Amino acid sequence: MKQTLSLMSLAFLLASGCGSSTDDGQNVTDFGGIDFCYADCGSVPPEAGEGDAAGQDGESDVPSVVPAVENPELVLKITGPSGNGYASVPGAQVSLSGLVFGSFNTIAYINEATGSSGEASSSPPYWQTDSIPLVAGINKIRVTAQGDQEMAEEAIFVTYNPGFFFPYPVEAKPNVLFQGEKQVVHVTVTLGPFGNMTGQSLELQQVDANGTVVAQLGNMVDDGAVQSSGDEVQGDGVYTWQPSITCQGPGPVYLRVGAQTRDFSGAQYRAYSAPLAVDCVPRLSQEACMAHQSTLKAARQAYDAAIGHGVQAARQAAIEAFKADPSVQESSSVGDTDGLWVAFNDGVLGALNIPTPGMRGPSDGAEGVITSALIDGSIAPLTKDTLLLSPFISEYGADDEIQVFGQIAAAKACPAFAVRGPYNNQAANLSRFRGMSHNGIVAISTHGGVFFKGLSKEAKERMRWSHKGAQEVLWTGEPVNCTALTKKTVTCTSNSQCPTGTECVVMQASYSGGSASASGVCVDSTQADIMSGRVVMGDATYGITPAFVLKHGSDEKYPQSLVYLGACSSFYNMTMASAFFATGAKTILGYTGPVTNEFATKTGGEFLANMVENAMKAGAAYGIGVQDPANPGSFFRILGARDLTISNSGILNESFETGDLTAWERDGDGRVITKLGTAAPASGKFMAIISTGLGFTTETGSIEQTFCIPA
Incomplete structure (x- = not known):
C-alpha cells in the first residue's frame, strides 16, 4: 500500500531510445529492437545467500571476465574524512582513506604540522592510513602514491580543536564572486552539541588556502534579526553574518569561523572551523x-x-x-x-566532441581500467529521488537505456521513485547536472571522452584539479550561448527575473506594514564553472570535468547514491568515478572505453531494470561486467558497494538525522535545526520546523514523502 505522508503547520517541530515496450511473457522487454532483460534471464549470478552459487559465506561472487590490467594512469584520491581537501574532526587523531588506480609501490603520508609519517595499507583500489596524531589547529597531511614511472599526490587540511567540534560546514550565498566587484555574502554555520562557547557570537574570518588570516569580517550571531544580521531564526543554533566582500582573485576566497571556548585543561582559546572556498573568478566577456x-x-x-x-x-x-x-x-x-x-x-x-555514429563517443578512444572494485556492506540511497539525463537522445533514438528505465521506475508503485526526467537534449542542461547530488539515483546517457592529458601541470594546479593527468569529460545537452553570460550581478526575487542560465539566490528579507518580502541576486554559476576549469566549452555544447562533480557534490553531498554513467570512457582512468565516490555516491558504474549505443542500452538497461524489477543488489545486477563485442577491450565496470539496494519502500530520514530534508519534498518554509531556544529534539541531534514563514521564506510550509506500508 502506497501512502504519502504530508506535514503542514503554522509553526511546529518534528523530532528526530523511444518506442512502446511489449512483454512476451519471458521477462524480456523489446525496446527499439533490443531485447531488454530485467529479471533472471541467466546472465547474472543469484543474489547473495540464495543457493549454492552465492558461496558458502553468504556473499555473492562477482567474477572478473578477464585478468586485471593496469590503469592507464596512476590516480590517487583522498575520500575521507572529506573529499574536498578540508575537514574538521572531533578527536586528536585521524585516519585517512581513499582510492588509488594504477601501478604503485607505496602509499605514504606525512603530517607537515608534526612531521609524523607512515605508509597506508591498501587493498586496491581502496587504501587507509593508521591513526595520525594531530596538533591543535590546522594539520596539512600529504598523501603520495609512488610507482616505478609515476607519482600521484594529494593533500588535505585537517582542523582539530581540543574539546570543541564544528560538525557542519560553513555555507555561503552566493557562492560565486567576481573579481573587483563588491558583493554582500550571507554566511551561516550550524553548531551542534560538541563543546561550549564562552561568548555569544562567532568570529568570521577570511583566510588564505593555508589558514593565514587575511581579514576579520565580523561577528556571527543567532539573534533572528533578519534585516540587520541576516539571521533567519533566533535560537535555532544557526549563526549568521552578512559581510561585504570584494574579491581580488584569481582563486577562491576562503571563509572560516572561530569560537571562543576552553580546552580540556580549562584554558581559553579560539577554535576554528574547516574553511569554505568561495569562487572568485574574472568575468568572461561575451565577445x-x-x-x-x-x-x-x-x-x-x-x-x-x-x-x-x-x-x-x-x-x-x-x-x-x-x-x-x-x-x-x-x-x-x-x-x-x-x-x-x-x-x-x-x-x-x-x-571537440566528435562521436562516431552509433557510439557514445569517439571510436578511436583508448581503453582504460578493466577491474571492478566492490566493497561489502548493505546500504541504500537516502532518498528515492531519481534524476535521468539524456543529452543526445535525438541521436540515439530508441537506443537509450534512460528512456526505458524512466518508464519502469515511474510505473513502480513500491518503492515509489520520485522520477525527474528523462531530461532530453537541451533540457539536460548544466543546472540539472549541478543538481545531481540531490538524488539517490542518477542515470546518464551521453557522449564521453578523455581530454587534457598534455595540459601543463601549472594550468591544472591553477584550476585545483585533483588529478594532474588526463580528465574524463561528460557532455551535457546545453548549447554554448555566449549571450547568456552576465555582465554584472543583478538583484531578484525569483528565478523568473534572472537571465537565462542563472539562478535567484534569496538572502535578504524586509518587513513593512505587516508584510514581508525577500530578495537576492542572480548567480551565474556557469561563468564560474567555465573560469574555474569545471566546465569545458565544446564546439556545440558544454561538457563537465571531474572537478565539476567535486565542487557541486561538496556543496551538497550525494545521499549514498547509485550513479550510472552511460558514456564512452566514463571509467577510463577513474577520475570521474572517484569524484562521485569522494562526494558521497556509494555505487558508480561506467564504461572503460568506446561503446556502441546498442551495447550501452542493453547492458546498462539490464542493470538498472534488474535493480528495480528484480530487487537485486548492485553486485548481482551488475553480474560479470561484460565486454562490448564491437570494441574489444572496452568493458562495463563497477566501483563501490556491491550490496547497495534501491528496493527500500519505507519512510526515509524520518528523524532528519541527515541534518537536512533529504528524502522529503518541501513547499514553502521548512528546515532542519538542532534546537529552537530551549526546545531540543526528542531523540537524536535534529528536528524539523515548518511554519507560516520565517526569515527569507514568506510562504506557509509543508514537507511530504511517499512511502509504502506492508499489506
Whole structure:
C-alpha cells in the first residue's frame, strides 16, 4: 500500500531510445529492437545467500571476465574524512582513506604540522592510513602514491580543536564572486552539541588556502534579526553574518569561523572551523566567449573536412585551426591519444566532441581500467529521488537505456521513485547536472571522452584539479550561448527575473506594514564553472570535468547514491568515478572505453531494470561486467558497494538525522535545526520546523514523502 505522508503547520517541530515496450511473457522487454532483460534471464549470478552459487559465506561472487590490467594512469584520491581537501574532526587523531588506480609501490603520508609519517595499507583500489596524531589547529597531511614511472599526490587540511567540534560546514550565498566587484555574502554555520562557547557570537574570518588570516569580517550571531544580521531564526543554533566582500582573485576566497571556548585543561582559546572556498573568478566577456566558439567551430570544420584522409590528418587540421588563434595558450598535439582540446590565455578550456555514429563517443578512444572494485556492506540511497539525463537522445533514438528505465521506475508503485526526467537534449542542461547530488539515483546517457592529458601541470594546479593527468569529460545537452553570460550581478526575487542560465539566490528579507518580502541576486554559476576549469566549452555544447562533480557534490553531498554513467570512457582512468565516490555516491558504474549505443542500452538497461524489477543488489545486477563485442577491450565496470539496494519502500530520514530534508519534498518554509531556544529534539541531534514563514521564506510550509506500508 502506497501512502504519502504530508506535514503542514503554522509553526511546529518534528523530532528526530523511444518506442512502446511489449512483454512476451519471458521477462524480456523489446525496446527499439533490443531485447531488454530485467529479471533472471541467466546472465547474472543469484543474489547473495540464495543457493549454492552465492558461496558458502553468504556473499555473492562477482567474477572478473578477464585478468586485471593496469590503469592507464596512476590516480590517487583522498575520500575521507572529506573529499574536498578540508575537514574538521572531533578527536586528536585521524585516519585517512581513499582510492588509488594504477601501478604503485607505496602509499605514504606525512603530517607537515608534526612531521609524523607512515605508509597506508591498501587493498586496491581502496587504501587507509593508521591513526595520525594531530596538533591543535590546522594539520596539512600529504598523501603520495609512488610507482616505478609515476607519482600521484594529494593533500588535505585537517582542523582539530581540543574539546570543541564544528560538525557542519560553513555555507555561503552566493557562492560565486567576481573579481573587483563588491558583493554582500550571507554566511551561516550550524553548531551542534560538541563543546561550549564562552561568548555569544562567532568570529568570521577570511583566510588564505593555508589558514593565514587575511581579514576579520565580523561577528556571527543567532539573534533572528533578519534585516540587520541576516539571521533567519533566533535560537535555532544557526549563526549568521552578512559581510561585504570584494574579491581580488584569481582563486577562491576562503571563509572560516572561530569560537571562543576552553580546552580540556580549562584554558581559553579560539577554535576554528574547516574553511569554505568561495569562487572568485574574472568575468568572461561575451565577445571573448564568441571568439573562443569561433575557434572551436573552425577546428571542428577543419577536422570534418580532413577526416577522409584519416584520423591523424583530421587531428592535424584541427590543431592547426587552434594554433591560428593568437589567444590559444596550449592545445593538443598530433601524436596525443586523448581527444582534441585547447586552453585559451584567459583560462577557458575548450574541446571537440566528435562521436562516431552509433557510439557514445569517439571510436578511436583508448581503453582504460578493466577491474571492478566492490566493497561489502548493505546500504541504500537516502532518498528515492531519481534524476535521468539524456543529452543526445535525438541521436540515439530508441537506443537509450534512460528512456526505458524512466518508464519502469515511474510505473513502480513500491518503492515509489520520485522520477525527474528523462531530461532530453537541451533540457539536460548544466543546472540539472549541478543538481545531481540531490538524488539517490542518477542515470546518464551521453557522449564521453578523455581530454587534457598534455595540459601543463601549472594550468591544472591553477584550476585545483585533483588529478594532474588526463580528465574524463561528460557532455551535457546545453548549447554554448555566449549571450547568456552576465555582465554584472543583478538583484531578484525569483528565478523568473534572472537571465537565462542563472539562478535567484534569496538572502535578504524586509518587513513593512505587516508584510514581508525577500530578495537576492542572480548567480551565474556557469561563468564560474567555465573560469574555474569545471566546465569545458565544446564546439556545440558544454561538457563537465571531474572537478565539476567535486565542487557541486561538496556543496551538497550525494545521499549514498547509485550513479550510472552511460558514456564512452566514463571509467577510463577513474577520475570521474572517484569524484562521485569522494562526494558521497556509494555505487558508480561506467564504461572503460568506446561503446556502441546498442551495447550501452542493453547492458546498462539490464542493470538498472534488474535493480528495480528484480530487487537485486548492485553486485548481482551488475553480474560479470561484460565486454562490448564491437570494441574489444572496452568493458562495463563497477566501483563501490556491491550490496547497495534501491528496493527500500519505507519512510526515509524520518528523524532528519541527515541534518537536512533529504528524502522529503518541501513547499514553502521548512528546515532542519538542532534546537529552537530551549526546545531540543526528542531523540537524536535534529528536528524539523515548518511554519507560516520565517526569515527569507514568506510562504506557509509543508514537507511530504511517499512511502509504502506492508499489506
